[in-house]
Amino acid sequence: MKESEMTVLGIDFGGTTVKMAVVRGSEITSETFLIDTQDYSGPDALIDVIVSRITEVRKEFPEIAAIGVGVPGAIDFEEGVTYNLTNVKGWSNVPLRSILSEKTGLPCVVENDANCMTYAEWKHGAGNGFKNVICVTLGTGVGGGLILDGRMYRGSQFAAGEIGQMSIDLNGVPGPYGNDGALERYIGNRQIEDYAQALYQEKGSPVPEDCSPAGLAALAEAGDQIALEAWDWVASCLANCLSSCIYLLNPDAIVIGGGVAHAGDLLFAPLRQKLEASLTEECSGQLQICSARFGNSAGIRGSAALASELV
Amino acid sequence: MKESEMTVLGIDFGGTTVKMAVVRGSEITSETFLIDTQDYSGPDALIDVIVSRITEVRKEFPEIAAIGVGVPGAIDFEEGVTYNLTNVKGWSNVPLRSILSEKTGLPCVVENDANCMTYAEWKHGAGNGFKNVICVTLGTGVGGGLILDGRMYRGSQFAAGEIGQMSIDLNGVPGPYGNDGALERYIGNRQIEDYAQALYQEKGSPVPEDCSPAGLAALAEAGDQIALEAWDWVASCLANCLSSCIYLLNPDAIVIGGGVAHAGDLLFAPLRQKLEASLTEECSGQLQICSARFGNSAGIRGSAALASELV
Structure with missing residues (x-):
């Protein structure tokens, strides 16, 4: 399938909010769903709520073929593991990609937020x-x-x-x-x-x-x-x-x-x-x-653009 | 042919001297031949003497399959054209690669000297x-x-x-x-x-x-x-x-x-x-x-390493 026809889920993991939206090519095709990061005490609880939200979104958008996540901090991109995230405690050495992939059955990519913004602007924005x-x-x-x-x-x-x-x-x-x-x-x-x-x-x-x-x-x-x-x-x-x-x-x-x-x-x-x-x-x-063309949506767009190259 | 088996000519075009030597893989296999840059009034005269020296060297080393040249200044790498060379007058917009290639019948590559040094150190030296x-x-x-x-x-x-x-x-x-x-x-x-x-x-x-x-x-x-x-x-x-x-x-x-x-x-x-x-x-x-591992020979080694990828 062409990247432009692929439907994926872009997730922007911020210090205070996790935002997710369905993306097809360069278009965001759903509302943006929000989860308050601070409501959850650690990675396990937060990942669980993210996964259950993903499950809900997939009921409405069963065509979602991959997931991209942008995180605020250092990661091992190849392994999909977070080293440590700025302003989010307890996220050292969390194998976020494999956890999400296992729990959803979908291919996932995890990237840091600045790279997601960069990729969004290059694929679909001012850097294109x-x-x-x-x-x-x-x-x-x-x-x-x-x-x-x-x-x-x-x-x-x-x-x-x-x-x-x-x-x-x-x-x-x-x-x-x-x-x-x-x-x-x-x-x-x-x-x-x-x-x-x-x-x-x-x-x-x-x-x-x-x-x-x-x-x-x-x-x-x-x-x-x-x-x-x-x-x-x-x-x-x-x-x-x-x-x-x-x-x-x-x-x-x-x-x-x-x-x-x-x-x-x-x-x-x-x-x-x-x-x-x-x-x-x-x-x-x-x-x-x-x-830059994209403001707050750059994280979702960039992680989605990376995800759309997975399938 | 493997790069390591290829014999090429590496040329280091400096502000005062043009040096050339035969290179096979990571080894310089000839003496280093010198031409005094300042003896020649412009590109045409200097290129003529470089070409006649190349012809001589090829009599002794007929297996030379390509030529690499490192130049002291800005170039258009894709076109093989010098923009202008530091300390060498009259070298604006000289299509050095195509001239050398035409006069010798060999594939040529022209690169700036700092990139040649970098390539030499990466292919065969401290950066390997x-x-x-x-x-x-x-x-x-x-x-x-x-x-x-x-x-x-x-x-x-x-x-x-x-x-x-x-x-x-x-x-x-x-x-x-x-x-x-x-x-x-x-x-x-x-x-x-x-x-x-x-x-x-x-x-x-x-x-x-x-x-x-x-x-x-x-x-x-x-x-x-x-x-x-x-x-x-x-x-x-x-x-x-x-x-x-x-x-x-x-x-x-x-x-x-x-x-x-x-x-x-x-x-x-x-x-x-x-x-x-x-x-x-x-x-x-x-x-x-x-x-760095290589001193004065880095230009010859690097231009030769680039040349050995041409064939």
């Missing part, structure tokens, strides 16, 4: 048609994924794409793993907020109540010069890291998603300008800098 | 047996190449692996393309020398006559504390950039060559320690940091 794509998600943390030579690149321990841990300053603020200057420590949600608050104070200007990325975007849209300056600084940090990625990988597209990317041209305009000013013509001439 | 390898050359400039998922990764415009242009400091010294903090501007040969001279002056210590990387290595071996400090600083800069490469690509090996790498443990010991201190266990646990 490109050979080499770097995807970045800007949120509480900064994550990423890579499509290289037309396929997902996962790295030797399936840990590739950790753009948030790359350094932008060898003498910079400490990162979580001793990695001074880690990008995430500059342009994570909270760090942007902290930077903006300090900037207002430094300029002797009253600190706005909402200095979150969304708040700063609204202020900048309204012409607030300090908010604009904060966005320019975010763009500088991101451009520095991306220029390093580009010199290393010479991609044809960069896809940027996550809440911070909702700032749109406030971020993208200075980012493009700064990248062009720091790259060779060879690297920048044909490079596309795109906004 | 690894799936994902980052190669770095430390010399006048800093270059690199990538083996990803068991094959050469070249990037969308064949410009991947420019490790020397990656930034280690978003507020750092200007790079050649507006890329502030470019690694090459910290640990290129001359930059190491400049840094060491400044360090001796700053410490009120007489500046040694020879502060080149080789000179500094000798001083450090003899216990000179300032020279040791300079090497520690070189290791810090390199570790910062490589940790970013590792977070992005999660390789299983890093191979480091070029003149500066001759410092051996003066560089490698602090480098390994700094990398371990800035990486997750996932990324560093199985990571090998290796010294």
Whole structure:
């Protein structure tokens, strides 16, 4: 069967909610079913409720032929085992793929969430048609994924794409793993907020109540010069890291998603300008800098796209 | 015919000398023939003399079945055309592969020198047996190449692996393309020398006559504390950039060559320690940091290895 005709179940396993939906090709063809992660004390109980929900969904969609799961953390992709999941306790060394596969009788794939987002954007979104794509998600943390030579690149321990841990300053603020200057420590949600608050104070200007990325975007849209300056600084940090990625990988597209990317041209305009000013013509001439197409549905779409290749 | 049984000609086209040798599998089986690049005014004259030298060599080695050429600069790998070569004038848009192929009647491949070094180390040297390898050359400039998922990764415009242009400091010294903090501007040969001279002056210590990387290595071996400090600083800069490469690509090996790498443990010991201190266990646990096996012969070996896959 062609991938585009296949019906699969995409599951986005988040820190607070498990979301699942039926997907056919690039289309989500059901409502999105939700399970509250925190209601269950450990993997066994949560897996049981996920499986019983899958059983219900399959009654309505018996054509479901495979299952894809995106999880928030490190996994062994080949074995389908979670190493440990961010913000979800008790998920060390859970052989999620084989458990789900055994309990449902369907082929399953388990992938980390940043790679799912990357795969969704490449198969059906902003990265479609490109050979080499770097995807970045800007949120509480900064994550990423890579499509290289037309396929997902996962790295030797399936840990590739950790753009948030790359350094932008060898003498910079400490990162979580001793990695001074880690990008995430500059342009994570909270760090942007902290930077903006300090900037207002430094300029002797009253600190706005909402200095979150969304708040700063609204202020900048309204012409607030300090908010604009904060966005320019975010763009500088991101451009520095991306220029390093580009010199290393010479991609044809960069896809940027996550809440911070909702700032749109406030971020993208200075980012493009700064990248062009720091790259060779060879690297920048044909490079596309795109906004991600899918928001919250990227996890479902990406895990489903991977699942549709199983059958 | 098996690659290991194939006899090919490897050509290393450098800024001052063209070197060529007959290669069979991983063995160089002839003397290395030299042509002085500067004796010829442009591509046509130089190509003519290369071709006549190839003709001579083939009289002695009629079994030569293909030709590989490594060139010092940017190329279109698919078309076999040089964009422009560092330190060699007049080589913009020269269709070197088709010219050589037409004049010799043999299949040819043209690749840039950093990729040739990378391929040589991966096929027959320090990177052999690894799936994902980052190669770095430390010399006048800093270059690199990538083996990803068991094959050469070249990037969308064949410009991947420019490790020397990656930034280690978003507020750092200007790079050649507006890329502030470019690694090459910290640990290129001359930059190491400049840094060491400044360090001796700053410490009120007489500046040694020879502060080149080789000179500094000798001083450090003899216990000179300032020279040791300079090497520690070189290791810090390199570790910062490589940790970013590792977070992005999660390789299983890093191979480091070029003149500066001759410092051996003066560089490698602090480098390994700094990398371990800035990486997750996932990324560093199985990571090998290796010294390149081949020195000046890497270009011949790598271009020959690529050529041996043509037939």
